[in-house]
Amino acid sequence: MSKPWWVVGIVFLAAATVAQNPLADDAKAARAGEYEFRINCALCHGLGARGGGRGPDLTRAVKKHAHSDAEIFQVISNGIPGTAMPANGTNGQGVGMTETEIWQIIAYIRSQEVKAAANPSGDAAHGKELFYGDATCSMCHMIEGKGGRMGPDLTSVGGSRTREALIESVRNPSRRLAWGLTESTKEFPQEYESVTAVTADGKQIKGVTLNEDSFTVQLMDSGEHVYLLEKNSLKSFQKSRESAMPKYETESLSDKELEDIVAFLIGVGAK
Amino acid sequence: MSKPRQYAPTTKNAGVAEIACFSTSDARGVKALYIRSTFAALKGPLFHKRRFIHARTSTLKSVAATVFACLVIIPFATAQVTFERLVNSSKEPQNWMTYSGDYSGRRFSGLDQINTKNVGSMAAKWVYQTGATGKMETTPLVVDGILYATAQDDRAFALDARTGRPIWMYQRQLPGDIRPCCGRVNRGMAILGDKVFLGTLDAHLIALDAKTGNVVWDIAAADYRAGYSFTVAPLAVKNLIVIGVSGGEYGIRGFIDSYEADTGRRKWRFYTVPGPGEPGHESWEGDSWKVGGAPAWNTGTYDAATNQIFWPTGNPSPSNRGAGRAGDNLYSNSLLALNADTGKLNWYFQFTKHDEHDWDATQVPVLVDSSGKKLIAQANRNGFFYVLDRVTGKLVSATEYGKQTWSGTKDAEGRPAAKKEASPTLEGHTVCPGALGTTNFMPPTYDPQTGLFYVTARDQCDIFSTAPQPYEAGHAYYGSAYFPSEEARPYLGFLKAIDPASGEIKQKFQHTTPTWSGTLSTAGGLVFSGDAEGNFIAFDATSLKPLWHFQTGGAVYAGPIAFAVDGKEYVAIAAGSAIYAFGLP
Numbered sequence: 116m117s118k119p120w121w122v123v124g125i126v127f128l129a130a131a132t133v134a135q136n137p138l139a140d141d142a143k144a145a146r147a148g149e150y151e152f153r154i155n156c157a158l159c160h161g162l163g164a165r166g167g168g169r170g171p172d173l174t175r176a177v178k179k180h181a182h183s184d185a186e187i188f189q190v191i192s193n194g195i196p197g198t199a200m201p202a203n204g205t206n207g208q209g210v211g212m213t214e215t216e217i218w219q220i221i222a223y224i225r226s227q228e229v230k231a232a233a234n235p236s237g238d239a240a241h242g243k244e245l246f247y248g249d250a251t252c253s254m255c256h257m258i259e260g261k262g263g264r265m266g267p268d269l270t271s272v273g274g275s276r277t278r279e280a281l282i283e284s285v286r287n288p289s290r291r292l293a294w295g296l297t298e299s300t301k302e303f304p305q306e307y308e309s310v311t312a313v314t315a316d317g318k319q320i321k322g323v324t325l326n327e328d329s330f331t332v333q334l335m336d337s338g339e340h341v342y343l344l345e346k347n348s349l350k351s352f353q354k355s356r357e358s359a360m361p362k363y364e365t366e367s368l369s370d371k372e373l374e375d376i377v378a379f380l381i382g383v384g385a386k
Numbered sequence: 387m388s389k390p391r392q393y394a395p396t397t398k399n400a401g402v403a404e405i406a407c408f409s410t411s412d413a414r415g416v417k418a419l420y421i422r423s424t425f426a427a428l429k430g431p432l433f434h435k436r437r438f439i440h441a442r443t444s445t446l447k448s449v450a451a452t453v454f455a456c457l458v459i460i461p462f463a464t465a466q467v468t469f470e471r472l473v474n475s476s477k478e479p480q481n482w483m484t485y486s487g488d489y490s491g492r493r494f495s496g497l498d499q500i501n502t503k504n505v506g507s508m509a510a511k512w513v514y515q516t517g518a519t520g521k522m523e524t525t526p527l528v529v530d531g532i533l534y535a536t537a538q539d540d541r542a543f544a545l546d547a548r549t550g551r552p553i554w555m556y557q558r559q560l561p562g563d564i565r566p567c568c569g570r571v572n573r574g575m576a577i578l579g580d581k582v583f584l585g586t587l588d589a590h591l592i593a594l595d596a597k598t599g600n601v602v603w604d605i606a607a608a609d610y611r612a613g614y615s616f617t618v619a620p621l622a623v624k625n626l627i628v629i630g631v632s633g634g635e636y637g638i639r640g641f642i643d644s645y646e647a648d649t650g651r652r653k654w655r656f657y658t659v660p661g662p663g664e665p666g667h668e669s670w671e672g673d674s675w676k677v678g679g680a681p682a683w684n685t686g687t688y689d690a691a692t693n694q695i696f697w698p699t700g701n702p703s704p705s706n707r708g709a710g711r712a713g714d715n716l717y718s719n720s721l722l723a724l725n726a727d728t729g730k731l732n733w734y735f736q737f738t739k740h741d742e743h744d745w746d747a748t749q750v751p752v753l754v755d756s757s758g759k760k761l762i763a764q765a766n767r768n769g770f771f772y773v774l775d776r777v778t779g780k781l782v783s784a785t786e787y788g789k790q791t792w793s794g795t796k797d798a799e800g801r802p803a804a805k806k807e808a809s810p811t812l813e814g815h816t817v818c819p820g821a822l823g824t825t826n827f828m829p830p831t832y833d834p835q836t837g838l839f840y841v842t843a844r845d846q847c848d849i850f851s852t853a854p855q856p857y858e859a860g861h862a863y864y865g866s867a868y869f870p871s872e873e874a875r876p877y878l879g880f881l882k883a884i885d886p887a888s889g890e891i892k893q894k895f896q897h898t899t900p901t902w903s904g905t906l907s908t909a910g911g912l913v914f915s916g917d918a919e920g921n922f923i924a925f926d927a928t929s930l931k932p933l934w935h936f937q938t939g940g941a942v943y944a945g946p947i948a949f950a951v952d953g954k955e956y957v958a959i960a961a962g963s964a965i966y967a968f969g970l971p
Contacts, residue, residue: 329921
């Protein structure tokens with residue numbers, strides 16, 4: 116149930132007045148926080164807080180949505196509107212974490228920041244040139260409204276994925292398919308699976324899945340045409356977890372060039 | 387009290403005659419036998435005593451005439467739902483009077499008007515929008531033309547089963563700090579006499595008047611602040627309402643209760659975690675029994691011949707960490723056979739000993755008779771399909787029906803035994819099935835015509851990683867983290883047809899993704915189920931080929947039912963936030 120605005124306001128003020136974690140630098144609290152983190156956060160942020168391919172790497176000292184302990188407390192308590200980050204206690208699993216547990220988690224996150232990797236070393240400007248040029252990323256991916264539609268929009272990916280996850284998704288795009296449409300009542304989001312369909316009149320359509328159920332499929336081909344198909348009217352229908360995105364080996368995209376693209380993505384994602 | 391009656395007429399004189407006629411005509415098709423007199427009719431659902439007194443005399447005269455005329459043409463009252471009717475429910479297939487359709491748990495309807503030949507033309511007849519949000523896990527009841535169901539947050543309502551028009555609605559005013567485990571869900575109600583019975587998320591059992599939704603009695607079974615709640619549809623047996631508690635994620639001490647239907651007085655309680663001096667207590671290390679879990683959150687079944695209630699139990703607490711609770715942890719993850727009158731344990735069978743993967747054994751245990759043997763079958767969350775002798779509780783067979791990696795051997799009794807390396811580790815490792823199990827709360831069905839047991843199943847593995855937590859009353863108590871293993875993608879969902887005699891999977895249908903839908907089989911040669919993409923599907927019971935489907939617009943987490951009114955068969959399912967009813971054109 117939604118709380119009256121003044122209750123939210125009081126809770127917000129009460130929490131905001133605690134500027135610093137009362138459990139800061141408490142090793143025991145950080146240890147307890149590690150377990151709480153596993154239970155509550157690791158699904159998206161990974162077991163070691165280094166990002167799980169779904170949520171951002173929290174070991175980065177500079178975070179997109181929160182910097183101070185009080186701000187992190189707010190983010191954990193209230194979630195981040197417009198993102199997948201939920202408010203504490205809203206996942207249907209009971210009353211959520213206590214304030215002490217949230218501070219324990221923050222103590223744990225801070226204890227991990229020490230081990231954080233350095234900021235990306237690439238040349239973001241060169242990365243942008245590659246993205247829209249020789250690397251042909253923009254054929255299928257869009258950033259801030261510019262680029263193609265067949266692959267996921269990458270405007271915010273640099274702020275919500277780890278550097279390692281970004282590199283892996285370029286070097287080995289099929290290992291973990293990107294998520295597409297999320298439906299409110301459905302357990303799993305649609306993934307960017309590849310589809311080959313042959314219509315009754317023999318026309319072959321190759322593309323990525325926008326959505327699918329047992330009886331229909333909605334897909335987009337490389338010409339950005341959207342097809343709405345009934346499966347039982349097709350001659351054949353095959354899908355594959357081999358990503359439609361080409362696998363970029365070092366011969367076609369050097370490590371240095373990839374670091375440049377990652378620096379560009381992280382720069383845009385941090386906005 | 388806390389019951390906004392949104393749909394009852396509110397003006398004192400507001401067209402009493404109209405109301406009386408409305409009520410009669412809208413409950414048409416109900417047998418006239420139950421009308422004893424006009425007086426009885428005047429005590430009907432919409433002819434409220436207070437309104438009657440306030441009505442003008444002149445109006446009364448015309449009302450009396452109208453009521454009489456209406457009653458002559460279309461009688462409306464419903465009969466009491468007696469225990470005898472529940473025992474003999476197969477004799478009235480037009481009704482669906484218990485969670486599983488009958489006491490056996492088969493979820494089989496004897497109706498065959500909708501069948502393999504004509505189901506292709508089935509169409510939506512009505513939709514009722516509850517306005518609730520979250521998962522809808524309810525199985526409606528239908529008695530004599532009225533459908534009773536629940537939605538999220540403990541909303542209960544009665545509908546005209548032909549049209550979906552509401553008759554009454556009850557909304558439980560829940561405290562803000564309840565502790566639901568896995569959504570603010572409710573799986574349905576029981577009906578007995580002239581009352582329906584609702585278990586609530588704040589651990590109350592409430593009796594509502596079946597005609598008005600008025601609260602008849604309301605008792606607190608346990609303290610919700612300590613993590614106790616009810617999500618289960620209760621089971622009415624004799625004059626008792628049997629209900630099992632939820633809260634295996636909170637370190638509760640599980641129990642199954644029975645209450646007198648008339649008064650709400652507790653008749654018996656069976657603690658699913660034995661206390662000091664009781665048999666089974668030795669299966670718990672130290673004081674771990676005090677927070678041992680073993681909830682009982684899915685509806686059991688009943689065998690009138692032996693007067694036994696079969697009720698399944700859930701995981702020990704903490705759910706995913708065995709350290710600190712060494713031993714088998716009885717009676718977690720077990721099937722209990724209880725004497726219906728006393729709640730005394732006749733026998734038990736534990737499916738997963740000392741569970742560390744949250745594999746509640748709370749799936750509906752289904753009474754199956756085969757070659758003269760009285761059996762009970764359960765498709766368990768741990769990936770095995772078990773058949774037991776329901777008289778003795780001895781294991782007959784245990785066969786794999788989904789992807790599992792936790793067991794490679796069987797013990798002396800034939801029970802699948804856990805590998806040591808299946809235990810969660812600090813670093814985390816992958817075990818199949820995942821914590822959600824091969825199946826879960828979604829009710830299965832047994833079709834006596836095909837002799838097959840149909841169950842919604844998934845192949846998904848999880849990474850289990852320990853995370854020791856101290857116990858704190860009312861606080862989540864898992865002891866481990868688990869999440870889907872990316873390496874094990876894609877996760878697969880199926881409808882599977884199992885032959886209970888052999889454990890063999892005779893047929894299967896693969897869904898696009900795993901689903902939480904329950905199942906229904908009917909004498910029309912059909913099996914109904916739904917999917918996560920929102921389709922409600924009719925399958926040929928033999929081939930499991932889809933013969934019909936309808937896109938409901940919301941994932942299906944509920945159990946389908948079949949019923950008939952005015953001689954017309956309907957099939958109903960809850961999906962998204964609505965209830966849908968389908969019938970022939």
